[in-house]
Amino acid sequence: MQLKNARIIITGGASGFGYHMAMGLATKAAHVFVVDVNEDQLLRNEYASNITTISCDLTLPDEVEKIAKTIFNDHGGANVLINNAGIIHSEPLINLLQRPDKKHSISNWKKVIDVNLNAVFYMTACVAEQLVTKKSAGVIINISSIAAQGNIGQSAYSATKAAVEALAKTWSKELGMFKIRCASIAPGFFDTSSTRSSLNEHMLAKWKKSVPINTLGNPDELMMAVEFIIQNEYYNGKTLSLDGGLTL
Ligand SMILES: NC(=O)c1ccc[n+]([C@@H]2O[C@H](COP(=O)([O-])OP(=O)(O)OC[C@H]3O[C@@H](n4cnc5c(N)ncnc54)[C@H](O)[C@@H]3O)[C@@H](O)[C@H]2O)c1
Numbered sequence: 001m002q003l004k005n006a007r008i009i010i011t012g013g014a015s016g017f018g019y020h021m022a023m024g025l026a027t028k029a030a031h032v033f034v035v036d037v038n039e040d041q042l043l044r045n046e047y048a049s050n051i052t053t054i055s056c057d058l059t060l061p062d063e064v065e066k067i068a069k070t071i072f073n074d075h076g077g078a079n080v081l082i083n084n085a086g087i088i089h090s091e092p093l094i095n096l097l098q099r100p101d102k103k104h105s106i107s108n109w110k111k112v113i114d115v116n117l118n119a120v121f122y123m124t125a126c127v128a129e130q131l132v133t134k135k136s137a138g139v140i141i142n143i144s145s146i147a148a149q150g151n152i153g154q155s156a157y158s159a160t161k162a163a164v165e166a167l168a169k170t171w172s173k174e175l176g177m178f179k180i181r182c183a184s185i186a187p188g189f190f191d192t193s194s195t196r197s198s199l200n201e202h203m204l205a206k207w208k209k210s211v212p213i214n215t216l217g218n219p220d221e222l223m224m225a226v227e228f229i230i231q232n233e234y235y236n237g238k239t240l241s242l243d244g245g246l247t248l
Helices: 016-026 039-044 061-074 106-133 155-178 193-198 201-210 219-231
Strands: 007-011 031-036 051-055 080-083 138-143 180-187 239-242
Touching (some): 016 051, 031 039, 080 106
Parallel strands (some): 031 051, 138 180
């Protein structure tokens, strides 16, 4: 698909990767829809004139259905979905220092599954239904993580990222006949506010050192990977690894 014809929905576009991608892609694409639960941040941010912002908690399937209908019926529709919204959560399966219950909290487990996995399913099902009904070609990109390979202390996060990669593979097989391609991108450590708030300086320096090229990723590089997948008609089903060689 040519970028100039892309009408892109970016979930989680109020901050971090999502905001960066929305602003960058808006300069090349026809239209960008930003969907995020953080209404205050959506109002605080400046967005380009071809960006429509929509506030929605993507863990609520009825709300997701409503906003998908609004995008397709009232705002000219979309042909690219970037499932980017997510929460990073670190918690060991067993915490010996925690009393009396040493096990991973079930409510934390459910919350991470809800945002990082269930919401991806709800949003993609609604968008794919619209695309198939309108006989429109499309591209769906799931933002995964190197955690899909299994990160120590991140049971829930790792499970959701492996699952969204599996969904992209499944959907690429199911939806290929409708000219809808699906793929994932698995970023390593990027220089974003969420990375800086989840890792202290010492941990950041340690991770940087373990990347063969000794640097954190720049959000522009994630955007370039998204542009590649949108434009390359033969890229389908796979996970594009974007980690500076960390997982080699
Ligand atoms: N930052 C990194 O280095 C990194 C590395 C690998 C993968 N990722 C992945 O990239 C994606 C974006 O991460 P980020 O670092 O930009 O995080 P971020 O916290 O800056 O942005 C995430 C956005 O998702 C939104 N969101 C959360 N729950 C939502 C919900 N229920 N409904 C709608 N929106 C919701 C938040 O409001 C926020 O604006 C995530 O999926 C994350 O797992 C990030």
